[in-house]
Amino acid sequence: MKIFKSHRIQFRACYLFMLLLMLGSCDLQEETQKQSYAKQYDYHPIITKKWQASWITTQKVLSEKNAWIAFRKQFEVENVEASTILRIAVDSKYWLYLNGEIILFEGGLKRGPTPNDTYYDEVDLSGKLQKGKNTLALLVWYFGKEGMTHKSSGQAGMIAELYQNGQLMVQTDDTWKAIPHPAYISESADPEPNWRLPESNVVFDAREDISVWTNPKFDDSNWPSAKTLGTGITTPWNNLVKRPIPFWKDSGLKAYENKISFPFISKGDTIKCKLPYNTQATPFLKVNAKAGEKITMLTDNYQGGSEYNVRAEYITKEGEQVHESLGWINGHVMYYVIPEDIEVLDLKYRETGYDTKLAGSIHVDDDFYNQMCKKAVRTLYVTMRDNYMDTPGRERAQWWGDVVLESGEAFYALSRSADALMRKGMLELMNWQRPDSTIFSPMPAGNWNQELPGQMLMSIGYYGFWNYYLNTGDLETIKKVHEPVRRYLSLWKLKDDGTVTIRKGGWTWGDWGDNRDIPLLMNTQYYLALKGYAKMSEAIGRQKETDSVAYLMKGFKTAFNEQFWKRDHYRSKDYKGKTDDRSQGLAVVSGLADSNKYEAIHQVLQTEKHASPYMEKYVLEALYKMGYEDFALRRMKERFSKMVRDTTYTTLWEGWGIGVEGFGGGTTNHAWSGGGLTLLYQYAAGIVPTSPGWETFQVRPQPGFLKHISAVVPTVKGTVKVELKNEETYQLVIEVPVGTKTTIYILSTYERIIVNGEELRPKESEGYKVFEVDSGKYTIKAE
The missing domain is CATH 2.60.420.10 (Maltose phosphorylase, domain 3)
Known part of the structure; x- marks a missing residue:
């Protein structure tokens, strides 16, 4: 009888997926990938005209990587009251000056709205132009190498158009001037940043600097004209997709936390400057020195996560001088390695980061949880920029296991400008879907393409895409990702016993730590993906799909419990390790475990503690859902005690320890460890949306x-x-x-x-x- 029941479940499942595939092909109009990408991203544009400008670069051949280019253009303006918009795209980053004043500190986004296309910015210059002659100057940094967050076009270039009241006034062409900036050196001494990062070390030789080149009065008559590379939408940059997130918040130059008396003469020591917390910062210096001395700037996070990150080097010119290194680095302490006898006149830093406010708050009568939440928010914020990151040092990569937890925290802790970063990530994830329907992370990426099946299921499911919709009410985005999600789910097949066949993907990871019951983990994650997909289908009015998935979920739940429940815990057939606490937790939060199993699972979770901080969130949530809130709080305190009570770091760690005691390299800032913040809001305070957009x-x-x-x-x-x-x-x-x-x-x-x-x-x-x-x-x- 049991065999017959399993076959019946398998038949129902096969029927469902055939139905889903038919529904997808019948309901959707055929559309080319590029048209689809452009339609998805060009929302609420200020300028809708076709690009007429040319991509430009330097006449001189640039280095293959880490190239810096200076561009200049002078033009006349009569109407300074008009609405004035500059739209601009580069590979990879730029700094914009108008009439000698910095207008935008680090524009541009790392490439990757799709595997082929490029982001562009719209910069509002209204009220900033002066009557008569104006000067635009741009410093462009071309990474020129692949990374886990960037797909290089393979060609340094820039395109720009200036509009007044919707009319094109200035565009990039061969009337612009362009030179490789001679002070930036493409190669640095070892160690170079690790292979995951597209950024290189930033080395600046002040002896080769171009004095005041951004100013209007600078004589650029001996600069060659820019080289044109193609007009408008052209290879290798392809479609230009409007920037979907805000420009960075910029603190301006600030003094360090520890008081340093200036001026002083360096004795050749390393000067330690304390930052207020773990932050994204660019270092500034003012010194009096002989020519040819090398000053190195790096943070305490320079080798965070066991791999070298990014550092800055400055080679002095003769006399008094100031310099700010433009590539951001992060940490708690900025180190200046300054040679002997250099007179140090000032040291400062600039904090930049994602433009959102720390608008949420939660406070309880036990200070441990307050400190945990404070560190969670700080960890969350330092892992936001072009994309959600796992860590801002070693990788800066958009791993989706991290993104799911980060976005969950952001809905409670941050102002709503943060939602755009999740939306950007969702569209990128599905726009990078391959022809075989697989998806992968991290991406955008130029040197990674491996699917982590468990993370992919979590991303598209109940805690990922659905949670975004529940908190934002953004139905348009759900409509855009629904069909790619359907295609990905169609890859997952059920076995004869009604449970899911494990897809190895590129890396069957599951979690850091030991005693991972992978089949059990993936079955719970698959169910959460179905749950999210069913809710998305219902939200966009696809009732047949909603009903079909609900029917599958009912049969799947029966099969799951038949195959995996072992009297007092869940376990897969061939798994021989200790009982996996992660999977018990996921079985509860997904709804696969009914209340009659709660006490047994509660007993398991009192002794089994194998999850990393990433999966611990779901274990703790299961305790809340089962009604064991006292134990949830006690376990939370026990598990996170070491990192919360630590006084060295303002951020939470990747593992339960750091360095060799941690996981994956042991970084000191991993936002997936902040899940407790979300739980205190949702369960201790009990505040949860029950309909999309918090209606x-x-x-x-x-x-x-x-x-x-x-x-x-x-x-x-x-x-x-x-x-x-x-x-x-x-x-x-x-x-x-x-x-x-x-x-x-x-x-x-x-x-x-x-x-x-x-x-x-x-x-x-x-x-x-x-x-x-x-x-x-x-x-x-x-x-």
């Missing part, structure tokens, strides 16, 4: 042994505030934004519920008194 949400606190909780959540509908006092009298103060509703849950053990001074008699459900309120401020007392 409705619930407040169902599970404070455990915490007595005071105060939380602020910056949602797309406005700010949600919750303050809980869990003492002799239970009091809950909630602020509900305009245009939203919230459902409030109070434990049924309380007999009287008083809302804004009036007694309420709410309905009861599953151990809670439940009632709904509209926008406003509410003080709720339970007695």
